[in-house]
Amino acid sequence: MSVRIRVASVHALLDRKSEVTSSKLQSELELSATQTMSFDSSSYESSSHLGRGKACTPCRRRKMKCDGNKPKCNQCLRFNRVEECEFSEVSVPSTARVLEQHIARLQSRIQELEQDDPNAIRLHDPHAAYRQTETATSRSGQEWWDMPEPPPQVARDLVNRFLPFSSTFGFFLDKSRFLTSLFSPTVSRPRPPIVLRNVVYLWGVQLSSERQYSSKVQVFLNRSLRSIHVALSAAQQQDTLYVLQAEILLAYFFFHNGRLAEGKFHSNAAVSLATMCNLHKVAAPRRTSTSSSGDILSEFSTFLPPPRDAMEEGERIHAWWTTFVLDKSWVVALGSPSIIVEDQESSTTRIDTPWPMSLEYYGQRPMSPNQGRTIRKFLDSLLTGSDSGDSSRLATLAKAAALYERADRFATLWEKDIMAHQEDFVQLDTCIERFKQSLPVPERLQSPSVELLHGLLVVHTLSQCASIQLHVRFVMQSSTSRSRCLAAANSIVRTAQVLPVQQMRLISPIMAVFFTSCSDVLLGGLKSLRSMRTAWASSSAMPGDNTLEAALGHLVAITEHFAASSPIMNGQLVKIRQAHASSTAA
Structure with missing residues (x-):
């Protein structure tokens, strides 16, 4: 096949006008030979098939067929990617296999939660978290920051970097309860929703001086913004306070970074959510009569379930006053009117929530x-x-x-x-x-x-x-x-x-x-x-x-x-x- 094409090409060139110089004829002959070799190579590539995971890294990333030639494949030679051409010896699980593993973990977790006994004492391998961090990439083929959730040890590390400064940036939840529900959840105390976890991880990478974390600020910021939009439209009653906490932390994040317009946006969202949840009426005195405007104050907002205990009620009091400080401080700096407008004559807007205690x-x-x-x-x-x-x-x-x-x-x-x-x-x-x-x-x-x-x-x-x-x-x-x-x-x-x-x-x-x-x-x-x-x-x-x-x-x-x-x-x-x-x- 190759010889026939070369002969046909030579005859076609010889039939051309006599003005074609010998040097030009030689160059065209070389071009013809090159095209023939390329055709033969392409034919060979299309006829061969490599096993899964045998392609080089650049071809796999670009979804191109690879002939598997080592040390450098023909595709990388053709497109001048010789320096990039590498073959990984680690087998990469298929997408279906990754999903199956994830479903298995979720099913195992569901079974554990359904059978949870708060009085039971469970033993844990103290080194399991470290091993999981080290092997997470090799098992899933993903880097830790690309996973839906950081590995347990990375997550704990990020949270520990944030919590010492959490009150500086508007964290109003009880820290010990938050840590317990985050790393040792139960049926009665489930994990905080992903929206709050993402924002806490964002602050963890922001406050880290280590390059492996600090370089991932934009990754976790994008993730936090996506989850906050989803949470605002789909939050359940028990998650509303966590969504408010996430909005406050995001507002402080943008203010800390000098991004004032975005900080004001999330500050306004936090104030609106807190007011909608009637947090300015926590532990307010009961009223049996209607106000002058005809509205009746309900004991609890429909956007929040009744507090389960005194500590949770205290968290709601802290939530209101943390939101209040955020709004009143920054409206002066930004030259904008306060969203919290207290009218002493209106029972609806008047602040009745008591001053917070520790x-x-x-x-x-x-x-x-x-x-x-x-x-x-x-x-x-x-x-x-x-x-x-x-x-x-x-x-x-x-x-x-x-x-x-x-x-x-x-x-x-x-x-x-x-x-x-x-x-x-x-x-x-x-x-x-x-x-x-x-x-x-x-x-x-x-x-x-x-x-x-x-x-x-x-x-x-x-x-x-x-x-x-x-x-x-x-x-x-x-x-x-x-x-x-x-x-x-x-x-x-x-x-x-x-x-x-x-x-x-x-x-x-x-x-x-x-x-x-x-x-x-x-x-x-x-x-x-x-x-x-x-x-x-x-x-x-x-x-x-x-x-x-x-x-x-x-x-x-x-x-x-x-x-x-x-x-x-x-x-x-x-x-x-x-x-x-x-x-x-x-």
Whole structure:
């Protein structure tokens, strides 16, 4: 066959016009021979058939027929992929075989759950998880990040990387219960749904410094976003609280990475879901009459089943106030209105959920009677001086967030005519100052935990920023406002200096916004001093040039410390430095 084709090609070429040169004839003869060899090779390839798993890696990946020639197959030689051509000695199971194995594991798990005895003591191989991690790839032909669920030891490792910082990023569930249900589920305490597991794994890879994990952030982010959309449309009652937790963690993830629009999207989704579930009415006083609008408050939301115990009710209280802090803190930073609008005259929107205690509290003693109107009573107690200041960390943070958003909202309304609202302005200023006085003094702490350090730094900074938001619009016309702003900014820096922030690796992303507000006040003071033409410079409350420069230097150093592990903090650090450079040049 090969010889016949070559002869036919030669005769065809000889019949051409005599002008064809001998060199061109030679090249065409070579081309003809090459095509013939290619035809013969292709014929051979189409007639041969390799066994499963015998093809080289590039051909298998591209779904091309491979002749199996070693060390390099003809397909790779033809397409110049010689360096890629490799033959794996590991047999790869078929798709059907992988599915059969997965079904077998699920059936085994179902049987175990159906026969579960909470009093039974089960023995486990302590090395099984490690062996499963090492052999998972070879058994399934997949890398661990491509599996529907990471291997047990990888999953545990990712969760352990997240949990020490979980409260920083809005985790409100009881940690011990979460771990138990995640790694030792029972019929009464099943595993958290995949949507929450995915987001926790996402945070685990985000916070990891190891390349094998940190390089997979986008993989788990895509997986988390897919599962959150499915969960919102198909969540069952018992999973709703977990979906809310996933939304909050996603919001903090995007804020932490400086992706503000996406963070706001998930923050709004969390607030909407919490409100829809009536979490602002947990343990609310019973009402037997209808409201003025004709609606009747039900004891429980149809989107959540009744809590199974006091601890679960405590988790719902924590869920509401964690959502509240997320909303009230970030609406000021983003310049958008709060979704949580409390109307004291409406029983539907009024917040009646009591202030949160520590989660351990709910498992030890019954809750005190709740009279409702939580925010209104807090503000009244500050005005009358009856607020005890004895609150859990989350409650203190929620109170500071309420004052922060309230100060910004009312200052915006009063800016055009402050004299008409002088009394209200003074009352709110009094509330903020009394709240700040009720906070723990950082200097008196003895060996605080990192979690406590973080909580103190955030709540002190947030309460000082409430003063700044209330007064900053009036600094050019009021000496009191000048004094309040500068005192608040210096207090933020002083608190960060007193607390051992070097022990803290991560911080809430909202602190990047607070540090920027603080730097704006300090730079405004410096600019005023140097120009000597504004009202700030004539104020007796103005500190010296050196004092403001020192405070700004300390603030930059603190921001640099947290910028190493916080993209949003790093972005704000750049803005602070640019503003400082512009102020110095001017």
